[in-house]
Amino acid sequence: MVSCRGPPRRRGPPRRITGVTRSIRPLPAVLLAVVLTACSGGVHGSPGGQGVRDPYFPRAGNGGYDVAHYGLTLAYDPGRHRLTGTAVITARATQDLSAFDLDFKGMTVDGVTVEGNGARWNRAGQELTVRPRSDLERGETFRTTVRYSGTPETLTDPDGSKEGWLRTADGALALGEPTGSMAWFPGNHHPSDKATYDIAVTVPQGLTAVSNGEPAGETTRNGRTTFSWHTGQPMASYVAMVAIGHFDLTRTALKNGLTAYVAVDRTQTEASRQVLAQLPDIMEWEEYNFGPYPFSSTGAVVGPEGSAGYALETQNRPVFPGAPETGTLVHELAHQWYGDSVTPASWRDMWLNEGFATYAEWLWREDHGGQTAQQTFDQLYRGDYYDDPEQSKAIWAYPPAKPSSAAHISDSPVYERGAMVLQKIRQTVGDDTFYDIIQGWAAARRHGNASTADFTAYVQKKAPHKDFGPIWRDWLYGDGRPEHP
Ligand SMILES: [Zn+2]
Incomplete structure (x- = not known):
């Protein structure tokens, strides 16, 4: 048997075939003609899957390939609310592929090429299906270019929150947890496929565009400014971000040699000043507790008041819809270790993000003259942490590692009860081993993905x-309020 080959392409690392030595010998001309005929129909590849079987978002992500890099060239005109984009996606085929999907919602697709050749494509819901001119071979690296334009959509999540492209008075915030990135670029939008990024955004002169990574x-x-940002460490697409507006961008050198790039919407400068001044101390405290910072820069983006319904741990620099509080800044920066660097394998594992980031807030309070993490735990267990009895009861609605539905992956059982699981571990092993565990976990899974079972x-x-059996059984997977605190 010989493999069918399309036009020459860049290739990935050679694939290992156990126990067999493959060699390619020149074929006799007659046989070659037969092979070419057989191959012209693209006979041996099959379509990649429309999703990666995420238990909560089954259409998110796609099977059959693994993205290494996104090159996004975007231009936004806030007045006309119009976005044009080119996405150059470098990926490796993980199977022989006759077609593959990208997740992309809204906008107009103006053209698709694979390795420079025009490709057929069609759209159904969030799936953009691409059929390259010839099949892609398992292991090969291929480049897909999608050109698109139109009015980017704001998406409503199962829990009612808004993500995707959020318009502001003078610009926009582009956010993506859990699936909003598909509103502003086509991609493999599941946390399990991380990649590096180059994002260039052109905006009318006078506005600033901020993204992940470093400038x-x-x-x-001609009256337009292009801001380019480079992300050299792997990033899940749900923490990719673009912020466009009248921002003041400052650079601060931290003691550890990193630069903090902080962008503040001009209406929020005064209100944010005090909390943002704590960023270097918070970073230092988090490195002391969680281990070396996993990325090459840090910072924050403070958008206009109400520009999003939540703060988000976008990679390198979290986004805040208006001036943040200290606890929120501690929480979102802790996600750089837990969530952005160690990323959940699926949305079921979200407590590995939120339990840790919430616990970081408890630890910060404990270390800064507030109540101890154990006191916070005890209040939550007794039910007097919140004034509202309904809110107190809500943390027992389902176990952290088994959210009841996609609408509830961001509820208090994932956050507070997730943090309670960590306090239970700390009770069991003592402080020395506990800090070894949380630092070791961040180091062992740095820039990767992990599931609850891995943890x-x-x-x-x-x-x-x-x-730990009783902790996993009662606190992590068990229904209802555990019998003993
Ligand atoms: Zn969080």
Whole structure:
């Protein structure tokens, strides 16, 4: 058997075939003609899956390939609320592919090429299906270019919150947890596929465009300015971000050598000043507790008041809809370790993000003259942490590792009860081992993905003589309020 080949393409690393040595010998001319005929129909590839079987968002992500890099070139005109974009997606095929999907919602697709050749495509819901001119071979690296334009959509999540492209008075915020990034660029929009990014955004002169990573150039021509940003460490698409507006962008060198890029909407400068001044101290405290910072820059973006319904841990620099509070800044920066660097394998594992970030707030209070994490735990267990009895009861609605539905992945069982699981581990192993565990976990899974089962196995390995069974059973997976605190 010989493999069918399309036009020459860049290739990924050679694939390993156990026990077989493959060699390619020149074929006799007659046989070659037969092979070419057989191959012209693209006979051996099959379509990649329309989703990666996420238990909460089954259409999110796509099967059959793994993205290495996104090159996004965007231009936005806030007056006309019009976005044009080119996405160059470099990916490796994980199977022989006759077609593959990208997640993309709204906008108009103006053209698709694969390896420079025009490709057929069609759209159904959030699936943009691309059929390259010839099949892609498992292991090969291929480049897909999608050109698009139109009015980007604001998406409403199952829990009613808004994401995707959020318009502001003078610009926009583009956010993506859990699935909003598909409103502003086509991609493999599931946390399990992380990639590096180059994002360039052109806006009318006078506005600023901020994104993830570090600045990589700024040019102004014909009344429009292009801001380029480079993200060199793997990033899940749900923490990719663009913020456009009248921002003051400051650079601060931290003691550890990193630069903090902080962009503040001009209406929020005064209100944010005090809290943002704490960013270097929070970073230092978090590195002390969680281990080395996983990325090459940090910072924050403070958008106009109410520009989003939530703060979000966008990579390198979280986004805040108006001046943040200290606890929120601590929470979103802690996500850089837990969520952005160690990313959940699926949306079921969201407590690995939110339990840790919430616990970071408890620890911050404990270390800064407030109540201890154990006191917070006890209040939540007794039911007097919140004034509202309904809110107190809500944390027992379902177990952290089994959210009841997609509409509830951002509810208090994932956050507060997730943090309670960490306090239970700390009670069991003591402070020394506990900090070893949370730092070791961030190091062991740095820039990767992990599931709840990976975490429980890791904890057990770090404290082999302790019995965590009851914690997992009652606190992580068990229904209702556990019998004992
Ligand atoms: Zn969070």
